[in-house]
Amino acid sequence: MANLPPKLPRPSLSEADGPGIPPPYRTTGAVPIIATATMGAADQRFFDALRSAHFPPDRNHLAAHITLFHQLPPSGLDELDRLFRTIVADTPPPAAMLREVYSLGRGVAFRIDSPDLLAVRARIADRFAGMLTAQDQGVPRLHITVQNKVTGAETKALLASLAADFRPRPLKIAGLAAYHYRGGPWEPAFARSFRGRRR
Numbered sequence: 001m002a003n004l005p006p007k008l009p010r011p012s013l014s015e016a017d018g019p020g021i022p023p024p025y026r027t028t029g030a031v032p033i034i035a036t037a038t039m040g041a042a043d044q045r046f047f048d049a050l051r052s053a054h055f056p057p058d059r060n061h062l063a064a065h066i067t068l069f070h071q072l073p074p075s076g077l078d079e080l081d082r083l084f085r086t087i088v089a090d091t092p093p094p095a096a097m098l099r100e101v102y103s104l105g106r107g108v109a110f111r112i113d114s115p116d117l118l119a120v121r122a123r124i125a126d127r128f129a130g131m132l133t134a135q136d137q138g139v140p141r142l143h144i145t146v147q148n149k150v151t152g153a154e155t156k157a158l159l160a161s162l163a164a165d166f167r168p169r170p171l172k173i174a175g176l177a178a179y180h181y182r183g184g185p186w187e188p189a190f191a192r193s194f195r196g197r198r199r
Contacts, residue, residue, distance in 0.1 A: 033072040033080065035080070035124065035178050039066065044063070064146070072128060073131045080178055084192045087124075087192075088192040088196070092196040092197060095114065097171060098169050098170075098171050101159060104148060105155070108159050109145045117142060125137075175193035176194075178190055
């Protein structure tokens with residue numbers, strides 16, 4: 001039985017890394033698919049705690065996450081599942097590093113350095129070439145948001161606090177997950193864990 005993705009509560013519609021305007025191929029009743037990389041349990045707890053402590057409570061409606069694609073076509077859900085199964089079977093957990101804490105302008109995030117994870121993302125992008133939104137066509141800046149939609153002063157204070165103790169460290173990437181975006185809730189679709197062997 002496949003592992004279910006982490007249960008995510010309702011996201012904020014103003015979340016910076018949530019879906020934007022629906023693409024033109026969206027049909028009535030169909031909803032975009034969000035694709036993420038999942039973290040190891042310890043890292044998930046760590047970043048969830050940071051979000052809980054520093055995200056505005058009325059806007060903290062998501063667990064910490066690493067977005068790979070904001071809006072994949074709903075018609076491609078089965079194809080995405082087959083692709084995930086292929087990728088996780090032949091791919092070891094991607095090596096990743098937390099490189100720095102940085103400002104989002106009105107929030108704070110941790111930058112992720114992972115050529116391996118970007119290579120996985122490129123495989124997915126190749127399969128869905130021609131169906132990606134403009135937002136998903138470029139190479140993303142992988143990150144984990146721990147604060148957003150706050151004042152500049154709040155951003156500056158948290159950035160200084162987190163940066164003072166920050167040291168680059170490994171981040172465990174456990175798998176891939178897909179969610180239905182229904183104008184609010186992120187409904188889990190499926191999740192697969194990397195199980196390829198390192199050579």
